[in-house]
Amino acid sequence: MADPREALDKSVQEQGNKIRQLKTEKAEKSVIDAEVAILKDLKAQLAAMDGTPAAADASKKSKEKVAKNSFTLKVAKGTKDYNDKEMAIREKVFSTITTVFKKHGAVTIDTPVFELKEVLTGKYGEDSKLIYDLKDQGGEECSLRYDLTVPFARFLAMNGKEYQNFKRYHIAKVYRRDQPAMTKGRMREFYQCDFDIAGVYDPMIPDAEILRIVVEALTALDVGEFTVKLNHRKILDGIFEVCGVPAEKIRPISSAVDKLDKLPWEDVRKEMVQDKGLAPESADQIGEFVKLKGGKDLLDILYKNEKLTANASALKGLDDMKLLYSYLEAFQVDHRMSFDLSLARGLDYYTGIIYEAVTDKSAPPKLAEGQRPSIKKGGDEVDESTVGVGSIAAGGRYDELVGMFSGTNKKGEPNLKIPCVGISIGVERVFSILLAKQKLEDIKSNEVQVLVASMSGLLPERMQIARELWDADVKASYMFKVKPKLLKQFEMCDKDQIPLCVIIGEDELAKGEVKIKDMRSKDPSQSGGATVKRSEMIEYIKEYLARQ
Amino acid sequence: MADPREALDKSVQEQGNKIRQLKTEKAEKSVIDAEVAILKDLKAQLAAMDGTPAAADASKKSKEKVAKNSFTLKVAKGTKDYNDKEMAIREKVFSTITTVFKKHGAVTIDTPVFELKEVLTGKYGEDSKLIYDLKDQGGEECSLRYDLTVPFARFLAMNGKEYQNFKRYHIAKVYRRDQPAMTKGRMREFYQCDFDIAGVYDPMIPDAEILRIVVEALTALDVGEFTVKLNHRKILDGIFEVCGVPAEKIRPISSAVDKLDKLPWEDVRKEMVQDKGLAPESADQIGEFVKLKGGKDLLDILYKNEKLTANASALKGLDDMKLLYSYLEAFQVDHRMSFDLSLARGLDYYTGIIYEAVTDKSAPPKLAEGQRPSIKKGGDEVDESTVGVGSIAAGGRYDELVGMFSGTNKKGEPNLKIPCVGISIGVERVFSILLAKQKLEDIKSNEVQVLVASMSGLLPERMQIARELWDADVKASYMFKVKPKLLKQFEMCDKDQIPLCVIIGEDELAKGEVKIKDMRSKDPSQSGGATVKRSEMIEYIKEYLARQ
Incomplete structure (x- = not known):
């Protein structure tokens, strides 16, 4: 492209065509808006090239939105990234629930994120329209799983003989092409957390255990009354x-x-x-x-x-x-x-x-008089996608679902019957409740216990001490700089909420000593830290941490 | 459908049409084969109805394959279910790796399973043809992620200012529409396990730490030399x-x-x-x-x-x-x-x-003279999909990838530069190596420590004891039967590898006693178990388990 003015002009025209095409195809508003933003930016660049100062300024403003490849940098609609702090809460939720499940003898299985389309067909009634299909790129027709229950039933039908008596949990993402309401937690990609007991038992025994598990799990999660x-x-x-x-x-x-x-x-x-x-x-x-x-x-x-x-x-x-x-x-x-x-x-x-x-916290919002909530037809196990509606866990007994996959005998009865009872905990809602209880910035997402700092560089020495700590199973870090300032290293402790700091200096090393400072201590007499023999450092730190 | 003969005949004709249609569309052989199997079965049923005994037998044989809805019950090509025993190994692998990562101060983030198609475009060269697209159901064009590195770079470009200094790991599934070789572990859905350090630091320090982490992780995983x-x-x-x-x-x-x-x-x-x-x-x-x-x-x-x-x-x-x-x-x-x-x-x-x-174990297989392995062009981080090729972890420094998402300034330079260095551990290969080292049936996938058994029913009493054990954080189970035989309960201990058994009987309960039996003990003098006061049962069990 020899002439940049000409190239830009061509881009403006192409972008205009693209938008008209999108409008013809009745594309989603957000998509069109994004493309319009790009067009505006291109036009502004063109104007700037032609010497219109106001336009140049507009170009600058919208620059952030426009990436090199001319698309708005974002995640797909109805999905989101979870950063380290959010993940720390999420993992806490998962491990709390998993601990309860395992206490009751549960095992876990994993099924693929996509299934043959036929497996999902006829299982969700009206909601089938919300199923995500994979593009036909030659081969089988596949869809993203809509929940974890139908894949579980398919798994049982395929492996039935081995799994007649089976307590399984499964925590994984499911997909629904619903209208997202991100701020209210209605997502197109979200986690489900299912526990089911499959098999023939005496009546109501597994049913009672499931209810006991719900109570244990919600109590452990501390979601309130x-x-x-x-x-x-x-x-x-x-x-x-x-x-x-x-x-x-x-x-x-x-x-x-x-x-x-x-x-x-x-x-x-x-x-x-x-x-x-x-x-x-x-x-x-x-x-x-x-x-x-x-x-x-x-x-x-x-x-x-x-x-x-x-x-x-x-x-x-x-x-x-x-x-x-x-x-x-x-x-x-x-x-x-x-x-x-x-x-x-x-x-x-x-x-x-x-x-x-x-x-209490998941109760439906109070509506103004005459106002109606929009009701989603069909429903589902735990309807994560229903806005402002109160269930935080839900389930029931389903004795016929596995039979739908097993084929039928000559009398039209299923070849295999595996009665099931299960619960789905609405982890996204639990996550929202717990998130609301604490400030995101207060969460320590890393687990570092010790920062190895120095007063004067000493990078290989810091590395050696970190290595000794790792070998002793202590979670340790150090600043990735050849000569970091001590103050910067202390700031790193604050930011990452690292409780202990090993401080080395040339004089101390020569004497075979290090300083160990508890960064949380407000005691001014401790501000320099304790002097510890280099040879006893690991033992001192392990004991100190064990006492916490 | 009044006449079953007529209905079946119609099904045979329809199935024949379906297969001809599939052949016209050049459908995959596996799909056509499955439909042909159904057709054969339908024909056999028809023959059986008409009184041909051999055909009836054939019908019976292929019956298992045919489900009610006339499809072969299976998972999508290139994917598989993981049962409880396989998951036990898999979770062990993940927790071992995660422990190493966390020891080095890593945090985790999560990105969606699908991304805007544009995010993946132009990142994988020839391998782009292996990207799974979602069907256009109105809205944005999306694709399943091909690896975890590009979504990570996209995340950094979007949240760059906050994450200039960032050690993150991510263990999640990725998707490649490759020709699967299931027995060799080449899958269309598989896990990747990435650790990356993003940010500006003094040279080679993060690079060295990544290499230290690989050595620690592979050592902890016990994959051999x-x-x-x-x-x-x-x-x-x-x-x-x-x-x-x-x-x-x-x-x-x-x-x-x-x-x-x-x-x-x-x-x-x-x-x-x-x-x-x-x-x-x-x-x-x-x-x-x-x-x-x-x-x-x-x-x-x-x-x-x-x-x-x-x-x-x-x-x-x-x-x-x-x-x-x-x-x-x-x-x-x-x-x-x-x-x-x-x-x-x-x-x-x-x-x-x-x-x-x-x-050693991941070394490429020896080839016969003149024989050539099929080479996959393009390559990738850890190519899980390359058959018989030896890398079990791989990575490198990539300083420009984030910039590809950040947009460019007037000079054509990226607006944001975040240098990165990372490693991807081939967890599927690690999983195969570890799986080969042990018998699947020997793996205890549940964590139950105590089975509450009885000599004479006593279901509510067994439930009460289980409840007390759960309250004391002991993993406990009992048989879901009103009156189970003692032998069946012992068999359950064997099958689920449950070490301890609390045995109750009416006489013992009247005396305020229970028996506690170590099911692993071969000592005949211990075959009846120890007699313990009911009131001291929890304490006894907790101490007994703590000694293991």
């Missing part, structure tokens, strides 16, 4: 039958009930009657049931309802709940439960108990 | 200049040299002369240099070469190496290095020292 809402699909289905809901409307009506934590009964009733064609008297009868909540005592009330106990599904559900409560008492977590008939959970695949943990 | 091959891009470029390689041919000739660990010199020479048009006498001069290897002593030999020291680039490289060796001596890792002039590394972006760790 929480309650676990509890219900049973069979009771709910029985109620619907008793109230005269036709069989084909049971799931849609259940979906409507699921919205009761976000909408008043009147709105839910309207959806049932007007949108879903339920008889008003049926809706009213449902209304009487779903307002019931309580502890084990609620069971007694329901057992007295003869219409309900005459329904086989409801009676099975009640008996399950009764048994479950006896186990929850042995585990001393019954007081954390709220048996709540309005809890329905969105996903179709639940077949037994369902539950959802809510905290 | 290893050597770190070491070279300097500036020395290599100087050699090329001295040997008369024209400027525009330096990178292609460097790529040819990079193949010397897989091909004999004659073949590399041929590539230089015939394919890349280098003068034969230049090639011969290069040949003399690249056969040189040794320790620090090689520096003395090279310093004596006046032609070489007259070259500015080579001299700078030699001075760097001399300084580096003095630091490596302070770190006591100089004996692990092999200064090897044939090491070139594939990636274009290296600007200083380069290195590659090889182990």
